[in-house]
Amino acid sequence: PANGSTAAILFAMCLVLLFIGGFPIKYLLVIVGTGIVAGSAFIYVALNHPEILPSSRVHTWQSRIENFSNDDGIESYQVHHAKAAINRGGLWGVGPGKSVFKQTLPQSSSDFIFAIIVEEYGILGAGGLIFVYLLILFRMTIIATKIHTIFGTLVVCAVGLPVIFQAFINMGVAVSLFPVTGQPLPMISYGGTSLWVTCIAFGIVLSVSRAIMSPEEIKSEERKNTDEVIQDIA
Numbered sequence: 001p002a003n004g005s006t007a008a009i010l011f012a013m014c015l016v017l018l019f020i021g022g023f024p025i026k027y028l029l030v031i032v033g034t035g036i037v038a039g040s041a042f043i044y045v046a047l048n049h050p051e052i053l054p055s056s057r058v059h060t061w062q063s064r065i066e067n068f069s070n071d072d073g074i075e076s077y078q079v080h081h082a083k084a085a086i087n088r089g090g091l092w093g094v095g096p097g098k099s100v101f102k103q104t105l106p107q108s109s110s111d112f113i114f115a116i117i118v119e120e121y122g123i124l125g126a127g128g129l130i131f132v133y134l135l136i137l138f139r140m141t142i143i144a145t146k147i148h149t150i151f152g153t154l155v156v157c158a159v160g161l162p163v164i165f166q167a168f169i170n171m172g173v174a175v176s177l178f179p180v181t182g183q184p185l186p187m188i189s190y191g192g193t194s195l196w197v198t199c200i201a202f203g204i205v206l207s208v209s210r211a212i213m214s215p216e217e218i219k220s221e222e223r224k225n226t227d228e229v230i231q232d233i234a
Helices: 004-020 025-048 058-068 074-089 113-146 150-174 192-209 215-233
Strands: none
Touching: 004 025, 004 150, 074 113, 113 150, 113 192, 150 192
């Protein structure tokens, strides 16, 4: 409960992995329903009986959602400055290092760094960054589909997809599509831990990609398995 946005991403990723792994849909619906009921009960208890959960962040989540729809909240201040930075950048941007709003926009090096990127490099630069993330997603999809074991596919999805999810959530927050979540922009936002985790995730994906076999290797492996079956029967 200390970080609801990260917990939501992990829960969504677990559902995606279960779906990819062939888990029955009816059981997935049971899991989702159970999660909704448990989450609703937790929120109800936290709001109506704060003495039971004194350290919960439910009120923080509530204020974020309220501020997201309210023009007078502190997070609206952040979003307004982010929009102003994006508007100032225009198509071409004002140039690297020439941002003005990075001095006034809270969390300009982490949560709202995408707005600063648009201000300095323009919509074209932001489009290039989005293209890079989409290219990474495309390559991870290719790796996941070429791996001939369900375990390898699940590993690639488990460590790779959260990186892309975080990227688009961060960009969505900057353009006011989502409430402020605190998710960093992978490989861009300030913070050593996030960078290390992202690098480790990509390293795992590359390690799994080494197991991709060529068509000739696949045929050889199939012949080997067939010969072993024949020997066992004999």
